[in-house]
Every structure is written in C-alpha cells, then in structure tokens.
Amino acid sequence: MNKILIILATLLLTISFAQKISVDGSSTVYPITFSMAEEFAIDSGAEISVAFSGTGGGFKKFCAGETDVSNASRPIKQSEIDQCAQNGISYSEIAVAWDALTVVVNPKNAWLECITVNELHQMWMPGSAVKNWSDVSFSHALGDVPEVEIELYAPGVDSGTFDYFTEVVNEEAGSSRTDFFPSEDDTVLVQGVEGNLHALGYFGYAYYLGEGSKLKALAIDNGDGCVLPSAESIEDGSYTPLSRPLYIYVNNDKASENSELADFISYYLDPDNTELIADTGYSPLSEEEYGSQLEAFNNR
Numbered sequence: 001m002n003k004i005l006i007i008l009a010t011l012l013l014t015i016s017f018a019q020k021i022s023v024d025g026s027s028t029v030y031p032i033t034f035s036m037a038e039e040f041a042i043d044s045g046a047e048i049s050v051a052f053s054g055t056g057g058g059f060k061k062f063c064a065g066e067t068d069v070s071n072a073s074r075p076i077k078q079s080e081i082d083q084c085a086q087n088g089i090s091y092s093e094i095a096v097a098w099d100a101l102t103v104v105v106n107p108k109n110a111w112l113e114c115i116t117v118n119e120l121h122q123m124w125m126p127g128s129a130v131k132n133w134s135d136v137s138f139s140h141a142l143g144d145v146p147e148v149e150i151e152l153y154a155p156g157v158d159s160g161t162f163d164y165f166t167e168v169v170n171e172e173a174g175s176s177r178t179d180f181f182p183s184e185d186d187t188v189l190v191q192g193v194e195g196n197l198h199a200l201g202y203f204g205y206a207y208y209l210g211e212g213s214k215l216k217a218l219a220i221d222n223g224d225g226c227v228l229p230s231a232e233s234i235e236d237g238s239y240t241p242l243s244r245p246l247y248i249y250v251n252n253d254k255a256s257e258n259s260e261l262a263d264f265i266s267y268y269l270d271p272d273n274t275e276l277i278a279d280t281g282y283s284p285l286s287e288e289e290y291g292s293q294l295e296a297f298n299n300r
Contacts, residue, residue, distance in 0.1 A: 019257075019258040019260060019261070020047045020048070020049065021037075021046060021047070021048040021049070021068050021069070021258070021260060021261050021264060022048075022049050022066070022067045022068050022069070023037065023048065023049065023050045023051070023067060023068065023069040023070070023071060023248075024050075024051045024052065024053055024057070024058040024061050024062070024067045024070060024071070025052065025053065025054070025055055025057070025058020025059070025062070025067075025069075025070040025071035025072055025249075026052065026054065026055040026058060026071040026072050026073040026159070026160050026161075026246070027052040027054065027155070027159070027161075027184060027185060027186045027204075028071075028073040028099060028159075028160070028161055028186070028203070028204035028206070028207075028246060029071035029072065029073055029096070029097075029246050029247070029248065030050065030052045030071060031206050031280040031282075032071075032096060032097060032206075032246070032276070032277055032280050032282060033050050033069070033071050033248065033268075034050045035276045035277075035279065035280060036264075036267065036268050036273065036276055037050050037264070039267075039273070039276060040263075040264050040267045040268075043267075044260065044263065044264075046260045046263075046264065048264065052071070052184065052185070053158065053184060054155070054156060054158030054159040054160070054184040055070075055071070055072045055073050055074055055158065055159060055160030055161075055163070056080075056157070056158035056159070056160070056163075057158040057184065058070040058071060058072065059072070059076060059077075059080040059083075059249075060083075062084070062089070062091075062249060062251070063080055063083040063084040063087055063089055064083075064087060065087055065089055065251070067251075068250070068251050068254045068255075068258070068261050069248055069249065069250050069251070069261075069265075070248065070249040071246075071247075071248055072160055072246070072247040072248070072249060073099065073159070073160035073161050073164065073204070073244070073246055073247075074160035074161075074163050074164050074244070074247075075093070075247065076093065076249060089251060089253075090251070090252040090253060090300075091249045091250060091251055091252055092249065092250045092252055092255075092296070092297050092300050093247060093249055094247060094248050094249070094250065094265070094268075094269070094293050094297060095245045095246070095247055095285060095289070095293065096246055096247060096248055096268065096269075096277070096285070097245070097246045097277050097282040097283060097284055097285065098234045098235070098243060098244070098245055098246070098282060098283040098284075098285070099204050099205050099206075099234075099243070099244055099245075099246050099282055099283075100205040100229030100230065100233065100234050100239050100242060100243055101161060101164060101165060101202060101203070101204065101205070101229075101242040101243075101244060102202060102203065102204070102205045102207075102208040102217050102229045102242070103115060103120065103200070103201075103202045103217070103218045103220065103242075104193050104200070104201055104202065104203075104208055104215045104216060104217055104218065105193065105199065105200050105215075105216050105218060106193055106194065106196060106197045106198070106199055106215075106216065107213060107214065107215060107216040108197050109197065109198075109216060110142065110143070111133070111138075111141055111142050111143055111144065111145045111146065112138060112140070112141060112142065112145070112218060113140065113142060113216075113218065113219060113226075114140035114218060114219040114220070114221055114226035115138065115140065115218045115219075115220065115221065116139055116140070116220075116221040116222075117168075117169060117220065117221070117222050117223075117241065119136055119138060119139070120169045121169050121170060122136055123136060123150070123152070123177075123200070124152075124154075124165075124166070124169055124170060124176055124177055125170055125175075125176075125177065126170070126175055126176060126177055126178075127177065128177045130150065131149055131150065132146075132147050132148055132149055132150065133145045133146050133147070133148055133149075133150055133198065134146060134147040134148075139221070140221065140226065146198070148198050149198065150198060150199075150200055151181070151192070151196045151198050151199040151200070152177075152179070152180035152181065152199070152200055152201065153180060153181045153183075153189045153192040153193055153199060153200070153201030153202075154176070154180050154181070154182055154189070154201060154202060154203075155182065155183065155184065155186070155189070155202075155203060156182040156183055156184045157174065157182065158184060159184055161202070161203060161204060162174070162176070162182075164244055165202055165242070168241040168242065186203045186204060186207040187207070189201050189203050189207075190203070190207050190208075190211055190214075190215065193215060194211065194214050194215060204282075205229050205281050205282065206280045206281040206282055208229070208281075209281035210281065217229055220239065220240075220242055222240045222241055224238075227239050227240075229242070231278075231281075231283045234283045235283055246282065248265075248268070250265055250297065252300045255297075255300070256300075265294075265297055266294060266297075266298075269290045269291075269293055269294040269297070270290070270294075271287040271290050271291070274290075
C-alpha cells in the first residue's frame with residue numbers, strides 16, 4: 001500500500017510541476033505552429049495549446065504575460081512594443097516562413113484570372129464606390145463582367161493579414177472599406193468564397209492551397225505581368241507585393257524558466273523539420289537563416 005501511495009504521490013507531483021506551453025495569435029501562422037506543436041508533443045510529451053485570435057489579439061495576450069508564444073503575420077507594432085515594455089515582457093522575434101497572401105474568387109468565376117494592385121485598391125479603398133463587378137474596368141477581364149454585386153470577405157481588424165493587405169494595397173495599415181464580411185477564422189472566409197459565385201476574398205496561401213479546386217487564386221499584376229502565388233514565385237521574388245514573412249514571438253523569461261518551451265523553439269527552428277512548414281504550403285527560410293535565429297534565441 002505504501003508503495004502505491006508513493007507512486008501516486010510522485011505522479012501527482014510530476015503533473016503539478018509540468019509546465020504547459022500556450023500559443024495564440026495569427027490564424028495564418030496557426031497551421032505551422034500547430035503542426036510543429038503536434039509533432040513536438042509526440043516526441044517530448046509536452047502539453048501545448050495553440051489558438052488563434054488574430055495577430056493583434058494574440059499580442060494583447062502576449063504583452064499581458066498570458067501566453068508564451070505569439071504567432072504573427074506582421075511585425076509587432078510600436079504600441080504593442082510599448083505595452084510589452086510596460087509589463088516587463090522581454091521577447092525574441094523569430095521569422096519562421098514566407099507566405100503568399102492570396103486573393104481568391106469562386107472557381108466558377110469565368111470573367112477574371114488576374115487582377116492589378118490598382119484594381120484591388122479601387123475595390124478595397126475606404127469609401128470605395130465599387131459595388132458591382134462591372135464597376136471595375138479590369139485590364140485582364142476574360143469577357144463580359146457581370147453587373148452583379150461583389151460579396152467581399154476579409155480577415156477581421158485584429159488580423160495581421162488585414163494590416164498587411166491594407167498597407168500594401170491602400171498604403172495605410174487598417175485603411176479599408178468596412179462593408180465586407182470579416183472573420184479572424186480563415187476557414188470561415190474560405191467557406192464564404194466557396195459558397196458564393198460573386199465573392200472575392202483574401203487570406204494566407206495555406207488556406208487556399210488546402211482547398212484545391214474549391215477556390216480560384218487570382219494572379220497579381222504589379223506592373224510586370226500576372227503572377228500566381230506559389231512557393232516558386234515567393235522564393236524568386238516575383239509575387240509582389242503580397243509576399244510577406246511570418247513570425248513567432250517568444251517570451252524570453254518564460255523560455256528561461258521552462259526548458260520545454262526553449263526545446264520547442266529549438267525544434268521549430270531545426271532545419272530537419274522544415275518539411276512541416278512546406279507541407280502547410282508556406283515556404284521555409286534557408287538553413288542558415290534558421291541557424292542564425294536559433295543562435296540569437298539561445299543568446300537572448
């Protein structure tokens with residue numbers, strides 16, 4: 001009986017001192033971190049929770065000390081830097097992959113395969129007068145454009161994808177028309193475009209790639225011809241201006257206190273694990289870039 005009690009007590013102590021790892025933030029980065037967490041947990045037995053409340057929502061929790069890691073599809077803003085500093089949160093910024101922010105339409109859309117950045121601006125600018133597809137004189141139209149209302153889908157205002165898209169298309173982060181369907185859950189946006197012939201939306205490349213023929217990606221013309229999003233067009237720099245780096249931010253103090261958290265970041269940056277990134281559809285960085293970032297993290 002005493003041996004059983006000792007074993008039970010040991011198990012309870014092990015459970016009570018086990019340190020969980022909490023991650024929140026960008027829905028775009030979510031598939032990468034979730035995949036990394038899943039595989040790391042299998043190898044280590046670590047308990048990792050991965051959620052998505054948008055890049056901005058994630059930073060609110062991270063800078064309040066509520067999470068260990070924050071996924072981000074844009075760099076941290078000055079206001080968020082100030083909030084972290086006010087709360088004594090020291091962090092490491094780590095780039096983990098490249099994304100091709102993807103503009104999509106319903107696959108039955110027969111009038112458009114390529115769109116210019118200026119045409120995107122006309123559609124998404126604050127106070128845009130564009131309501132019907134025919135309100136835009138598309139330079140790459142494939143015939144008659146229907147006089148039918150466009151149904152617009154986009155990430156919510158807490159999303160780093162929203163910030164990035166509006167900055168490069170409308171020249172100011174957060175500057176956008178407001179009469180669109182927003183969601184921090186990219187799956188909701190995917191379903192919205194899939195279910196509506198006259199829809200147009202944008203989100204991370206992985207969410208497009210995962211749907212196959214259920215979505216149609218538009219090529220982007222930034223002045224040098226139409227370029228479709230792909231791993232190749234990200235890597236050769238031709239998919240502009242919608243290619244962007246993706247990040248994780250790590251609480252340095254928590255990484256020093258929790259060896260499993262530090263081990264998870266090492267696992268995340270191990271070049272041997274980049275196939276987990278490629279499997280999501282995003283483009284890994286070079287082995288040298290991961291190595292230098294791991295060295296910087298270890299020397300934090």
